[in-house]
Amino acid sequence: MRATGSPHAPPDAEWAGVRDRLRARGLRWTPQRRTLIEVLSRSDGHVTGAELVARCRALDPGTIPSTVYRTLDVLEELGLLSHSHAADGREEFHVLPSAVHGHLHCISCGTTWEIEADEAAALIASLERRRDFAVDVSHLSIAGRCADCSAALDA
């Protein structure tokens, strides 16, 4: 069972093209990158950096963290990934973002939800207009308490 990703570009095609996309930019296709791509293509939704390192190590015990993090940076530049920070500041990666979106984090239960760009459109427009500030929506991370946790707290 795998996420289907964006309707326009099937994920497998995306991943299959990575090699050539890298080369086209003068970047290289290495075993370490292959391993990470393999992990990512099986991942869905939100994953922390540490989690990705762990999964790479499962495929290749020789995996070095700094290599993984550097490769993640590269893939983010290619647009295959976006990252934000969870409520505690840890990195959270989002694979194959089919649409630009931000995240909602519950500080009680730790669950994450996506928020679509249009949901934050008013805020973004206001900041753009009043401060000439270009918001990076994909990095937007909002902390708070979800409905369930609020209810539990009242009880």
Add this chain to the structure above:
Amino acid sequence: MRATGSPHAPPDAEWAGVRDRLRARGLRWTPQRRTLIEVLSRSDGHVTGAELVARCRALDPGTIPSTVYRTLDVLEELGLLSHSHAADGREEFHVLPSAVHGHLHCISCGTTWEIEADEAAALIASLERRRDFAVDVSHLSIAGRCADCSAALDA
């Protein structure tokens, strides 16, 4: 030169009362906490955790980081501080928040600005209504590019 803080409660009065506020809760007034309060009373605006540790060490070279961070947690519970995360995930503390507010971080130059709660009111109300999610505005941190950096990038 020192920030004047909230109009209702002059900062010095706030800091002077900390000792009693701690004791009233069964907490203690220790030399280490005194040092940190001293540092905070001279700080204005946004400070990173590491910066606070460094300033404490300047007053007392024997300062231990974990003690500082634990004390910061305590002071945050008392409402004397709030913290959020900069665009890179590092902790950023805001001293004596006179009003609940979020932050704007430029990913290019690293500058931070405050945004008032009413500026994000539409977003907050919308999340509250549509998702029953209670946003923690003081923890809200928005990354993007400021006017100056956008202009510089075009050139």
Add this chain to the structure above:
DNA sequence: GCCGGTATCGCAACAGGTTGCATTTGTCTG
């Protein structure tokens, strides 16, 4: 002014990430 309970401290180990640098290795060219 001493005493005892417990909040706090200091320390050491850990966790997640980043950085600088010497070495290795993809990849392009001929």
Add this chain to the structure above:
DNA sequence: CAGACAAATGCAACCTGTTGCGATACCGGC
């Protein structure tokens, strides 16, 4: 297919915080 250049890797050290635990020292009560 060999050679050379630059991109990536591996490694080690570092940075910012966090956590567990035994030792210390606040502080309220007698």
